[in-house]
Amino acid sequence: MVEKEIKKSIDSATIDMLEKASSDGVSTAFSRAAAMKPCPIGAEGSCCSNCAMGPCRVPLPRGREETLEDKQKRKGVCGVTAETIAARNFTRMIAAGTASHSDHGREVTKMFLAVAKGEAPGYEIKDEQKLLQLALDFGIKIGDRSNNEIAVDIGQTLSDEFGKQEGELLFLKRAPLKRQELWRKQGVTPRGIDREVVEAMHRTHMGTDQDYHSLLRHGVRTALADGWGGSMIATELQDILFGTPSPVASEINLGVLKKDEVNIIIHGHEPYLAEIIAVVAQDPEIIDYAKSKGAKGINLAGMCCTANEVLMRHGVPIAGNFLQQELAIVTGVLEAVVVDVQCIMQGLADIANCYHTKVITTDRRAHMQGATHMEFDEHKGAQSAKAILCAAIDNFPNRGTNVRIPKEKTDLIAGFSHETINYLLGGMFRASYRPLNDNIINGRIRGVAGVVGCNNPRVTHDMQLDMVKELIKNDVLVLQTGCMAMASAKAGLMVPEAAAKYAGAGLASVCEAVGIPPVLHVGACIDNSRLLMAATAMVKDGGLGDDLSDLPVVGAAPEWMSEKALAIGQYFVASGVFTVFGVNWPTIGSKEVTKYLFEDFEEMYGGTWAFEPDPIKAAHLMIAQIDKKRKALGIDKTRERILYDMEMRRELEAV
C-alpha cells in the first residue's frame, strides 16, 4: 500500500525554507522524518526496554481483533503483560516531562535566591505585588523587612518543595477545595516534586509495580507535581524576577530576520540568560561593536519557549516554533543560535556546518557535539551575555551570499497572564473573572479551550490552526502556550481584529468590547500553570460549579511530540479537564490501559483523555464536551436563546 504523503506545513515561510534546504542539499527534521518511519510497536507503547532480557515487543495483532489467546501470548520474558508495559512507558514519559519542567523550576528557584541574596548583579525583583502575595500565601512575615529579605524566605520555602518527603505540595492549596479532597481520595496528592519523579522511575523498574491501575495512579501524582508544583514555581518566581507579563505587541515568523544586521536567535526554555541578553543587546557599546564589523545593528529574535518568555516581557520578536529552528539557519543570515535547555534539535549542529551559523550552548546541563559551549554564570550575567553577543558579532563578516529571508512576518499581541486577563476583564480596581463567567453563563462565550503543545513532523506543521479556527468560530475562547501559540500568531489570530474576522458573533462581541484577540497568548509551556490558575479563578468567582471539572473548559495538544506535553495533558486531566491529543496515542497497544485513561478516568477525576488526529473532529469533541458541561450547569438554554437572537443573526450575516 502506498502511504499518502502528508503536506509538510501550512506556513509558507516554512515551505519556502524547506525548498531552500533541499536545493542546498541539507537535511532537516522534515526530511529525516520522511526517510525514517516511526517504529509501529514503540508508537503503540508495546515495547519494553527496561531491562537487558529484552527489549520485549508485544504488538497487537495486525489487521484483526485481538483474541484471548493473543492476549495470553502477549508477554515479555519476565511475564510482563502488554498492559503493564504500556502503563510503565506512559508513566515514564510523564516522569521525564515532569522532571524537565521541574528542573527548570529548581533552577529558577536557585536564581531567585541568588538575586535575593544580592549574588546575581543585573537582576532584581520586578513584581513586588506578587512577591508580597506569595509571602502572605505562605505565612512569611512581611513587616518592615526588605523585599530581598522576604524573597530569601520565599525562595527557601519553594526550594524545599523539591526534596520534601511527606505532606502536600504548597500550591495544591490554590485549587478548589473539592478538587483537593478528590486528589486525597484518589491517593494522588503529590508530596515532594523530586520524590514523585524518583518513585515513578522506581515503580517502572523491572519487577516493581506490575498493575497498570497503580502505575497510572502514580503517573497522575507525578503530573500533578509538575502542574501544581515545578511548573507553577517556575512561572511564579519568573514573574517576580522578570515581571508578570502584560499585553505587548510584536511580530512573528522567519521574516523578522534582517539582511543587514547581526541576527541572533535565543532558543530553549529557561530565560535567565535571554533576559539579560535582551538588555545588553541594546548597549550602545555593543551596537557600535556590531557596526564596526559592517552590520547596521543587532537583531535579536526568539525560538520555542525562551522566545515566548522574552516576547511577553520585552516584546522580542519570534522567528518561529519548534519545527522552524533548523530553517532559521537555512536562511543563511543567522550569526548565532544561542540555546539553553529542552527542544533543541541536535540537527542544529550539522546544519550550522553548511552555513556560517555558530551554535552556542550555554547551560551546564545541555552540551552538544559540534557546538561552541559558553556557559552562563548568573553571578556574572552581563559578562556572559556580552561575551556571547560579541561571538555572534564576530561571525557577521563570515556570512556568505547564499541567503534568503522569507517575507512572512505577522503582528501579534502577547502577554495574557492570568493576572492580566483579570485586569482586562474587570478593570484595575475590581479585577475579576466575573465578566468572563457572566459571558459564559449568558452564552456569548460557549466555553474556554487551552490549545497547547508542540509541532511534530509526523503531521502537517501548524495544522492545529484548523482546530483553533473551528473553536473560535463556535464561540470558544482559546488560550494558548508554547509552539501552538506561535502557530496561531503566525496566522494572524492573535490581534484584536481577528475577532471580527474569525470568531462567532457571541465571542466576537465580547472580544470587541474588551479589546482582546479571540486567541490569547498565555506564555511558555511552563505557563500552562497559568491556565490552572485561570480555571481556578473562574470557579472561585462563582456561577460555574464548585470544582474545575464543572467548568466548560477543555484542553488539547494536536501536534504534540514531547514528554512534557504528556505531563501537561495528564495534569489537565487530573485537574478535571477533558483533554484531546493528536498525532498518535502512546498506549494504543493496550485496549485496557487506553480504556482506563479514556473512560474510567472520567469517573475518577471528572476529566479524561481522548485521541483524535483530525483537528476539526477533535474541535467538535471539545465543543461537545463544553456543551455537556453547560447542560450539567443548567446554562445550555441561555446559549440556545443567544443562537436565535435576530440581532446576532444579522451580525453573523454581516461577517
Ligand code: BF8
Ligand atoms: O515547552 S511546545 S516543542 S518548545 S515541548 Fe518544545 Fe513542545 Fe514547543 Fe516549549 Ni513545550
